[in-house]
Amino acid sequence: MVLAAIGHMTFQREEFQAQVPDWVPLSKDFVVIASGIAELLLGGAMVFYYKKKVYVGIALAIFYVLIFPGNIAQYVNHTDAFGLDTDKARLIRLFFQPVLILWALWSTGALKILTQKKPNQ
Template sequence: MFANYLVPVKTTTVQTIFRYLLGGALLLAGTSHLTWARTEFLAQVPQWVPLNKDLVVILSGIVEILLGLSLVFLARQRVLVGWVVATFFVLVFPGNIAQYLNHTDAFGLNSDLARGIRLLFQPVLVAWALWSTGAWQAWRQRA
């Protein structure tokens, strides 16, 4: 079943550049979870998460670093990595929704309008991960 996701599809130079950019963004975000923006990320962990908030921030930072490194260095597995990164963006989306619903200020998102615009950007990240890795293309070829 997963064999199709282990074989890379042909991607363009533009897709490769965007895959590297997304990888770099995830590396930066993950590093910021563990260092300078830790307090901001703590504010974004929803109250309903049954884990220590600091642990959630640390673990999500480590995951983002690993995903960023995977996007940059695992070119042969990029289709599978694309699906994993897209899934990660879907899994953290409830935290963004909670930030909007609870009117939590973080990262300069100090209005419902700003938090709402951020919600609209999350599907863009999912699409970016699937397109830049060729995952979407591989899925379409398989279907």
């Protein structure tokens, strides 16, 4: 997350701008910087806010859900970025977003808590 945040604000800024859907009513650069800050905070929280890692995992999963429209936009608009220069490559990438969501939940223990059956009341 921290490396991705650095990429958002420096060497991959244009690549990330290519993923911001045209329907977002904000400057693409602003969206990329804001999401980079969010990634920096989430990455830092994964390291330093360990006692509340379940909440961090849920927040990270929500973040991955919120940025998914950018991945869809890249596919639908046939936008080359991050070496994804074919529709097939862009389509395959879409299937990895749910994996990231599950990984964020699993690696923080949030998935176990979210899937626990609650005792009958």
